[in-house]
Amino acid sequence: MDKIFHNFPRLYCPQAMTKGAILNLPEDGSHYLRNVLRKTIGDGVRLFNEQNGEWIAKISAETKKFMTVTMDEQIKQPDIQTSEIHLIFSPIKKDRNDMVIEKAVELGVTHIHPVLFARTIVRDIKPERIQSQIIEAAEQCERLSLPHLSSLTDLKKLLGEWNKDIPIFAAIERTDATPLLQAASSNSLQKLALLVGPEGGITAEEIDLLNTRSFIKPVSLGPRILRAETAVFYGLSLLSAQMKA
Amino acid sequence: MDKIFHNFPRLYCPQAMTKGAILNLPEDGSHYLRNVLRKTIGDGVRLFNEQNGEWIAKISAETKKFMTVTMDEQIKQPDIQTSEIHLIFSPIKKDRNDMVIEKAVELGVTHIHPVLFARTIVRDIKPERIQSQIIEAAEQCERLSLPHLSSLTDLKKLLGEWNKDIPIFAAIERTDATPLLQAASSNSLQKLALLVGPEGGITAEEIDLLNTRSFIKPVSLGPRILRAETAVFYGLSLLSAQMKA
Numbered sequence: 001m002d003k004i005f006h007n008f009p010r011l012y013c014p015q016a017m018t019k020g021a022i023l024n025l026p027e028d029g030s031h032y033l034r035n036v037l038r039k040t041i042g043d044g045v046r047l048f049n050e051q052n053g054e055w056i057a058k059i060s061a062e063t064k065k066f067m068t069v070t071m072d073e074q075i076k077q078p079d080i081q082t083s084e085i086h087l088i089f090s091p092i093k094k095d096r097n098d099m100v101i102e103k104a105v106e107l108g109v110t111h112i113h114p115v116l117f118a119r120t121i122v123r124d125i126k127p128e129r130i131q132s133q134i135i136e137a138a139e140q141c142e143r144l145s146l147p148h149l150s151s152l153t154d155l156k157k158l159l160g161e162w163n164k165d166i167p168i169f170a171a172i173e174r175t176d177a178t179p180l181l182q183a184a185s186s187n188s189l190q191k192l193a194l195l196v197g198p199e200g201g202i203t204a205e206e207i208d209l210l211n212t213r214s215f216i217k218p219v220s221l222g223p224r225i226l227r228a229e230t231a232v233f234y235g236l237s238l239l240s241a242q243m244k245a
Numbered sequence: 246m247d248k249i250f251h252n253f254p255r256l257y258c259p260q261a262m263t264k265g266a267i268l269n270l271p272e273d274g275s276h277y278l279r280n281v282l283r284k285t286i287g288d289g290v291r292l293f294n295e296q297n298g299e300w301i302a303k304i305s306a307e308t309k310k311f312m313t314v315t316m317d318e319q320i321k322q323p324d325i326q327t328s329e330i331h332l333i334f335s336p337i338k339k340d341r342n343d344m345v346i347e348k349a350v351e352l353g354v355t356h357i358h359p360v361l362f363a364r365t366i367v368r369d370i371k372p373e374r375i376q377s378q379i380i381e382a383a384e385q386c387e388r389l390s391l392p393h394l395s396s397l398t399d400l401k402k403l404l405g406e407w408n409k410d411i412p413i414f415a416a417i418e419r420t421d422a423t424p425l426l427q428a429a430s431s432n433s434l435q436k437l438a439l440l441v442g443p444e445g446g447i448t449a450e451e452i453d454l455l456n457t458r459s460f461i462k463p464v465s466l467g468p469r470i471l472r473a474e475t476a477v478f479y480g481l482s483l484l485s486a487q488m489k490a
Contacts, residue, residue, distance in 0.1 A: 099344065106472065107469075141472070142469055143469055222485065226351050227385070234482040237482035241425070241467065
């Protein structure tokens with residue numbers, strides 16, 4: 001029975017879901033169902049959100065703008081998630097930034113913090129665009145929750161406002177710091193963060209700034225020089241495997 | 246002193262390198278140095294290959310086709326690498342396949358095996374193009390060796406010819422297999438492989454085929470459904486961290 005549902009398109013649903021409820025799907029999702037997947041009245045969909053878990057529903061009406069669904073039954077309980085994985089990263093060039101967002105969602109990040117570093121080249125982000133990428137990636141990877149996207153800030157401000165109970169594993173190039181896997185396995189952390197700087201690296205001043213904070217744990221990402229997005233993939237893979245998140 | 250060299254462009258050099266030798270760089274690299282980086286006679290470069298390690302050299306002449314360099318001194322010994330990380334994967338769509346190759350190089354893969362699965366959509370690859378991507382990624386990430394690229398084959402043939410001493414950690418979706426980090430940490434392997442199927446997943450017949458081989462170790466890549474390229478990034482990150490490769 002489970003298998004049938006896996007063929008249903010899976011969409012994020014911001015509205016509250018209860019048995020028998022009739023909901024208009026958001027415009028984007030409606031468009032996708034009708035014009036891309038050619039779904040129509042009677043077809044099944046899966047809908048999810050953080051509060052209500054995952055449900056199956058049937059398309060029960062359509063207008064030019066909206067597909068209307070009738071909620072059927074819950075197939076997944078909401079996650080009781082207490083662990084947090086934060087990603088603190090410098091925006092990078094378009095395609096590679098898209099990959100960072102998509103992979104962060106797939107690898108279980110709960111909080112995304114775009115941060116300006118001295119050598120950040122892309123100094124502007126489009127939060128709406130990133131939010132759509134987050135939703136799309138969550139739909140695809142069967143996550144129930146969306147990571148929280150923070151506003152763009154700078155490193156100093158981020159550090160000033162940081163919750164000191166959450167250690168930040170900071171990837172600093174060409175250091176002899178503890179390997180990340182070892183650093184992250186030394187205690188069973190429920191909340192942690194990965195920090196990855198821009199393509200051009202973190203400056204000496206920024207390293208000094210980081211070193212003034214006790215919650216910063218410098219880590220090594222291995223013997224090779226990783227591109228910024230690879231450092232994110234590598235770091236998040238290790239952290240999420242370690243936390244079983 | 247080391248720091249100065251880090252600003253020198255870093256190129257793969259297929260020829261043997263010895264002190265004082267005069268070499269014509271390959272056409273691609275020559276073009277890149279002259280037309281992209283605007284380098285000319287007297288400028289320094291870093292050259293590397295698996296056999297000779299990494300060297301600094303000076304551009305000592307140029308023709309329309311070639312930049313000629315005079316070898317100066319060795320700055321890195323060749324790696325004495327005994328560990329092997331094999332990547333067995335289904336070709337996927339263009340941009341994402343490019344990322345797989347680039348990240349495989351960055352994450353320390355030594356052998357790349359493109360394999361046709363039943364659900365592989367991209368059934369043709371351009372080995373020359375992949376080889377250029379391999380070289381470019383190795384130049385960028387400060388690797389000394391290039392991974393070996395095998396010819397495209399199919400799963401049955403690959404399994405038939407496989408060296409049984411090298412375990413293959415096979416990522417099979419929706420299984421309750423051992424998590425990869427745990428499977429890979431249970432013994433200190435010097436040679437291992439990661440197998441990731443196509444976007445559409447591995448078929449039941451392919452799973453049966455895999456299960457007939459004792460060197461296949463089914464593993465789980467965590468609770469979410471990862472895209473094919475994410476499964477590669479995740480798996481290789483864990484394996485390379487585990488092997489300290």
